[in-house]
Amino acid sequence: MMDIPKTYDPKQAEQRHYARWEELGAFAPETNRDEGAPAYSIVIPPPNVTGSLHMGHALQHTLMDVLSRHKRMCGHRVLWLPGLDHAGISTQKVVSDQLKKEGLSRHDLGREKFIERVWQWRHESGGQITKQMRREGASVDWSRERFTMDEGLSRAVREVFVRLYEQGMIYRGDRIVNWCPTDQTVLSDLEVSKTPQAGKLYYLRYPLKNGNNQGRYVTVATTRPETMLGDTAVAVNPSDERYLDLVGATIELPLAGRLIPVVADEYVDPAFGTGAVKITPAHDPNDYEMGVRHELPQVVVIDVHARMTEAAGAEFNGLDRYKARERVVEKFEELGLLEKVVDYEFSISKCDRCKTVIEPLISTQWFCRMDELRRPALRFLAERKEPRFFPEIPYEKVYTEWLENLRDWTLSRQLWWGHQIPAWYTRDGQVIVARSLEEARAVAGTDDLTQDPDVLDTWFSSALWPFSTLGWPDETDDLKTFYPTSVLVTARDIIFLWVSRMVMTGLKFMDETPFQDVFVTGTIFDKHGQRMSKMKGNGVDPLEVFDKYGVDATRLTLASIGSTDTRWNENQVESYRNFANKIWNAARFSLLNSEGATVGHGFEGERAAWALHDRWIVSRLNQAAQSVNRSLAEYDFYAAVQTLYHFFWDDFCDWYIELSKADVTATEPSPERDAARSRLVTVLEQALRLLHPFMPYITEELWQRLPGAGQHLLHEAYRGAEATIMLTSYPEGSAALIDERAEWEMRAIIDLVSRVRNIRSGINLKPSEAVRVIVGTADDNLRELFGSAKSMAQIARLTRASEISVRESLDGVPRAAARAVLEQGGEVAVPLEGLIDFAQERERLGRERDKLQREAAKLEAQLANPQFAERAPAEKVKEVRDRLNDIAQRAAALQQMMEALG
RNA sequence: GCCCGCUUGGCUCAGUGGUAGAGCACUCGCUUCACACGCGAGGGGUCAAUGGUUCGAAUCCAUUAGCGGGCACCA
Numbered sequence: 001m002m003d004i005p006k007t008y009d010p011k012q013a014e015q016r017h018y019a020r021w022e023e024l025g026a027f028a029p030e031t032n033r034d035e036g037a038p039a040y041s042i043v044i045p046p047p048n049v050t051g052s053l054h055m056g057h058a059l060q061h062t063l064m065d066v067l068s069r070h071k072r073m074c075g076h077r078v079l080w081l082p083g084l085d086h087a088g089i090s091t092q093k094v095v096s097d098q099l100k101k102e103g104l105s106r107h108d109l110g111r112e113k114f115i116e117r118v119w120q121w122r123h124e125s126g127g128q129i130t131k132q133m134r135r136e137g138a139s140v141d142w143s144r145e146r147f148t149m150d151e152g153l154s155r156a157v158r159e160v161f162v163r164l165y166e167q168g169m170i171y172r173g174d175r176i177v178n179w180c181p182t183d184q185t186v187l188s189d190l191e192v193s194k195t196p197q198a199g200k201l202y203y204l205r206y207p208l209k210n211g212n213n214q215g216r217y218v219t220v221a222t223t224r225p226e227t228m229l230g231d232t233a234v235a236v237n238p239s240d241e242r243y244l245d246l247v248g249a250t251i252e253l254p255l256a257g258r259l260i261p262v263v264a265d266e267y268v269d270p271a272f273g274t275g276a277v278k279i280t281p282a283h284d285p286n287d288y289e290m291g292v293r294h295e296l297p298q299v300v301v302i303d304v305h306a307r308m309t310e311a312a313g314a315e316f317n318g319l320d321r322y323k324a325r326e327r328v329v330e331k332f333e334e335l336g337l338l339e340k341v342v343d344y345e346f347s348i349s350k351c352d353r354c355k356t357v358i359e360p361l362i363s364t365q366w367f368c369r370m371d372e373l374r375r376p377a378l379r380f381l382a383e384r385k386e387p388r389f390f391p392e393i394p395y396e397k398v399y400t401e402w403l404e405n406l407r408d409w410t411l412s413r414q415l416w417w418g419h420q421i422p423a424w425y426t427r428d429g430q431v432i433v434a435r436s437l438e439e440a441r442a443v444a445g446t447d448d449l450t451q452d453p454d455v456l457d458t459w460f461s462s463a464l465w466p467f468s469t470l471g472w473p474d475e476t477d478d479l480k481t482f483y484p485t486s487v488l489v490t491a492r493d494i495i496f497l498w499v500s501r502m503v504m505t506g507l508k509f510m511d512e513t514p515f516q517d518v519f520v521t522g523t524i525f526d527k528h529g530q531r532m533s534k535m536k537g538n539g540v541d542p543l544e545v546f547d548k549y550g551v552d553a554t555r556l557t558l559a560s561i562g563s564t565d566t567r568w569n570e571n572q573v574e575s576y577r578n579f580a581n582k583i584w585n586a587a588r589f590s591l592l593n594s595e596g597a598t599v600g601h602g603f604e605g606e607r608a609a610w611a612l613h614d615r616w617i618v619s620r621l622n623q624a625a626q627s628v629n630r631s632l633a634e635y636d637f638y639a640a641v642q643t644l645y646h647f648f649w650d651d652f653c654d655w656y657i658e659l660s661k662a663d664v665t666a667t668e669p670s671p672e673r674d675a676a677r678s679r680l681v682t683v684l685e686q687a688l689r690l691l692h693p694f695m696p697y698i699t700e701e702l703w704q705r706l707p708g709a710g711q712h713l714l715h716e717a718y719r720g721a722e723a724t725i726m727l728t729s730y731p732e733g734s735a736a737l738i739d740e741r742a743e744w745e746m747r748a749i750i751d752l753v754s755r756v757r758n759i760r761s762g763i764n765l766k767p768s769e770a771v772r773v774i775v776g777t778a779d780d781n782l783r784e785l786f787g788s789a790k791s792m793a794q795i796a797r798l799t800r801a802s803e804i805s806v807r808e809s810l811d812g813v814p815r816a817a818a819r820a821v822l823e824q825g826g827e828v829a830v831p832l833e834g835l836i837d838f839a840q841e842r843e844r845l846g847r848e849r850d851k852l853q854r855e856a857a858k859l860e861a862q863l864a865n866p867q868f869a870e871r872a873p874a875e876k877v878k879e880v881r882d883r884l885n886d887i888a889q890r891a892a893a894l895q896q897m898m899e900a901l902g
Numbered sequence: 903g904c905c906c907g908c909u910u911g912g913c914u915c916a917g918u919g920g921u922a923g924a925g926c927a928c929u930c931g932c933u934u935c936a937c938a939c940g941c942g943a944g945g946g947g948u949c950a951a952u953g954g955u956u957c958g959a960a961u962c963c964a965u966u967a968g969c970g971g972g973c974a975c976c977a
Contacts, residue, residue, distance in 0.1 A: 492972095
């Protein structure tokens with residue numbers, strides 16, 4: 001306690017406390033011994049096992065940790081469950097790339113060996129992530145850590161798949177799908193994104209066959225000429241008069257030589273292009289639909305590698321799709337069938353992961369019908385507002401609209417890493433969906449089965465996360481206690497991919513929404529407003545920020561970001577680093593003067609007998625506590641941080657510590673000194689508790705050093721646990737301890753002190769130069785307040801005054817004095833013989849008076865408006881009238897002062 | 903194309919009907935016995951524009967502009 005450094009070193013504290021908390025089991029819900037404690041649970045959005053944590057993760061984790069620590073201190077049985085996602089495509093890609101460097105492909109290893117290799121990587125990479133989370137201070141229960149490929153979760157995946165299949169909601173079939181030629185797998189609609197593309201629109205002439213149409217042609221417009229080789233019709237709108245006579249006619253498809261019909265379909269927009277559309281059912285989703293409507297054949301001319309097939313004709317067979325495009329256009333030109341080519345901007349689907357242009361292909365895949373799943377989700381939102389979105393705008397609407405327009409979900413992926421689809425095929429093509437090979441064999445009556453080689457979309461297992469992690473399908477205690485979870489905290493880009501699907505499966509299998517609230521975090525951009533990304537290399541590494549400013553300061557910055565989109569601003573972190581240092585030094589002062597002090601003491605006896613600043617700080621503390629609790633209940637993290645920051649810095653440091661100093665630093669030991677010191681550490685201890693969910697490390701570090709801090713301070717639910725601030729009770733804020741009178745009185749003192757300081761500063765007085773302060777006020781209460789020996793000593797100390805005198809007015813004060821009007825009534829004068837520039841002083845007073853008069857004029861105008869008195873609430877009218885009186889009084893006082901200056 | 907959000911001091915952001923706020927930056931003065939990552943005192947904004955509703959608008963409505971986001975099967 002003798003040698004507390006002047007500067008807080010975050011690293012020290014960060015290294016010590018996390019390991020201890022973990023050892024104590026303080027993160028586990030079992031630490032709570034209160035049988036009746038309400039449960040509070042959060043499942044973490046499992047980070048991809050391939051990734052390292054970025055600032056977005058740090059943001060989410062900070063918010064979840066604040067909530068968890070807060071609720072834990074409130075005595076809830078808290079479970080924050082950590083885990084990782086196997087991230088099918090990404091992970092397979094990472095490991096494949098590693099193999100590539102060794103000159104190998106996954107096929108060289110074979111499926112089994114490859115998967116072994118992925119597991120190996122999973123352990124290395126996963127360790128990095130959990131290490132980072134520990135650094136963040138995340139109070140997750142590591143004993144319940146889950147991975148989406150764990151046996152338990154895999155079992156849940158199979159169970160859900162089988163049940164949905166049995167109910168006809170999962171089916172296998174041929175459909176046109178999004179195919180990524182690079183990743184060699186199908187993708188769901190959510191895994192492709194449309195990007196604008198500057199391209200060309202090619203106008204191709206298709207000659208008509210048939211007798212009387214000889215020599216005529218139809219022109220179609222297309223962005224993908226190479227697909228014409230797979231055309232099986234041309235469509236026009238049935239109401240399009242230009243083409244009325246053509247419906248039913250036959251076209252001789254150039255290059256292919258195939259005969260194809262002209263069909264009529266409402267889908268065609270007569271206003272676009274030529275009003276005639278080429279139809280390629282095998283390679284375009286819309287054409288596919290139209291093909292089904294008109295029973296058109298499907299000619300597959302592009303394969304899974306985006307190369308032309310044999311069906312495209314010998315001349316094109318094996319060509320890359322873009323090469324084929326050039327060739328087709330050349331050919332049309334040669335044949336005189338290329339009408340024109342125009343520049344055209346359109347959007348194109350790309351694979352989210354590798355940015356390859358998607359090739360729509362017809363393929364046999366597993367799908368999930370969403371209708372029955374989404375209906376309850378929409379109903380729960382409409383009828384019960386579950387889940388509740390924070391912020392409600394825009395996310396509730398975005399979520400609803402997506403659910404309303406949902407289409408079937410493509411479940412299968414042509415990968416090796418993931419949950420292999422629990423479907424087996426007999427030699428004669430029978431499909432058996434079962435929970436295990438044994439079950440499948442029993443059903444099939446044969447051992448001669450082949451399992452479907454495909455795996456499930458990663459998001460299929462994620463969709464079950466809130467209950468699969470708690471032991472489902474078994475009815476475990478955890479499931480009963482912690483489902484549904486309390487809140488989900490996540491980034492907005494996975495509301496569809498993940499949140500909505502969890503809601504749907506939760507309602508389907510647990511009959512309850514998996515979380516009451518969904519808090520959507522903001523997005524952190526770089527300082528230019530660009531999204532942070534690995535590719536751009538503009539990301540800020542949380543670990544570097546931790547190293548530079550400390551975890552607590554970073555957490556405070558992140559907490560105040562909350563749901564706001566914001567540009568990363570290091571200055572903010574620096575200012576919170578300074579705040580941490582302020583806390584450190586406030587504690588340092590308290591500890592350097594703590595002999596004889598005990599936390600929890602010093603506030604004995606009638607409150608009315610306490611000193612003003614003690615009543616005041618207790619009032620402020622309780623106001624702050626109430627406010628923080630209220631803010632957290634609404635997920636208003638920013639407000640909570642602001643409250644804590646200003647309570648600690650402004651109220652506690654700037655005023656309370658200063659006002660306590662005389663008593664606390666008395667050189668002679670005395671019961672009074674002990675009591676004052678106890679009060680100081682008691683308030684500090686409460687403040688540290690309030691700060692703890694946001695700044696776990698520094699608060700623990702300091703709390704451990706407080707005299708009298710120990711097990712007896714723990715929340716009763718944690719009785720018997722080792723002493724840690726983590727398990728103390730969170731100050732609720734008691735209305736009974738809020739003292740309006742003390743706050744009014746302190747405002748008067750603060751105002752008086754500030755006025756005198758302002759005067760001192762205005763004439764550049766050295767701190768060492770003492771002044772005389774004369775207060776004049778007709779208010780008995782104020783005279784009593786300022787005139788008490790205690791107050792006079794404190795005011796003198798804070799204003800560096802040699803003498804304070806309090807009177808009924810400033811009459812008789814020498815002309816050479818700087819004066820100011822007090823907000824709560826009365827005036828103050830500081831005699832400054834020889835130091836005062838009368839003209840300058842008059843000017844200063846005049847400026848202040850003018851300002852008041854301008855405001856008074858506004859208020860007068862308002863009162864003069866008869867409509868105002870008539871229509872505004874009486875309470876408001878009175879408020880304005882009172883304020884006007886107050887301002888007028890002050891302005892008059894200023895006027896008098898100016899006159900007194902001569 | 904449709905839908906949504908944002909626009910507040912130099913910067914990053916709070917504020918959602920009744921006196922414009924914070925942090926940083928800036929100016930002045932301070933080695934005042936916790937802290938210069940500090941202390942004290944200041945300056946700075948017609949709240950994007952226009953119109954409307956209202957006794958009263960940064961706040962509600964409409965339009966416009968700029969920025970950002972989501973959705974969409976227009977070849």
